[in-house]
Amino acid sequence: MSPSRTGELLFGTGGVPLSAESRSTEAGIKRIAELGLGCMEVEFVQGVKMSPEVAVSLGELAARKKVVLTAHGPYAINLNAVEPQKVHMSKERILQTARIASLLGAKSITFHAAFYLEDTPAETYATVKKQLEEVMNTLRKEGNKVTISPEVSGKISQFGSLEEILKLSSEIDGVLPCIDFSHWHARTGKANSYQEFFDILDRVERKLGRRALDNMHIHLSGIAYGQKGEIKHLMLPDSDLRYAELLKALKDRRAKGVVICESVPYLEQDALLLQKTYRELP
Ligand SMILES: [Zn+2]
Secondary structure (H helix, E strand, O other), X not given: OOOXXXXXXXXXXXXXXXXXXXXXHHHHHHHHHHHXXXXXXXXXXXXXXXXXXXXXXXXXXXXXXXXXXXXXXXXXXXXXOOOHHHHHHHHHHHHHHHHHHHHHOOOEEEEOOOEOOOOOHHHHHHHHHHHHHHHHHHHHHOOOOXXXXXXXXXXXXXXXXXXXXXXXXXXXXXXXXXXXXXXXXXXXXXXXXXXXXXXXXXXXXXXXXXXXXXXXXXXXXXXXXXXXXXXXXEOHHHOOOOHHHHHHHHHHOOOOEEEEXXXXXXXXXXXXXXXXXXXHOO
């Protein structure tokens, strides 16, 4: 679990802030603390290359600076790949992310679980569930306590509707959702008002219990989208996402955990905007 500052909704960046002294995770953690933000997602999107020793010392730095960490697994993951070797490597990459995240003292890891390819959503769900259960069995044997949080995806070709992610979370111990509200809005063209956001949080609580609202892993960014869903990330003020209404719903439901901002290009600027907007809400 998080080393510090539980019981709050924290705001931070997906990756090292642009204004950090260098592109290193260490510089990122220090910059997050200087900016007065509360969390950072360590990006292993091109692969897990960090050494265990470095992870332990970064975890200590983060605890000292009161920065809660999460991690993002490699993009090269597809638990529904046709080739068995690709499925095997996908599971390995999730395991590698969870192991390094545990040494970092990270609260939760997220990743894009799968593509439907030629399969139906139901077939894909069954495959993803089976593979993820095997991953969880391995992590349990290793005593790894990091929360595994598959992400709500932005494209209709990608496994990861809100329903699918909530169902996985309810059926596999140790799995909770990473809700990317921008992705869900892009994927559906809906989910962009106070009432809709409130209803989503309601569904989360009904399906997974209060503990899910107490341990949220949220992604948020400005987003451009079309018929097939997500096109690209934007700055929040340049997109149609009604983030203030989402923040109000999160506050009214007393949601806790982390909000990771992935806006492009100025990610910390939008993370600070979200934090300020949230704090100024009645
Ligand atoms: Zn992601």
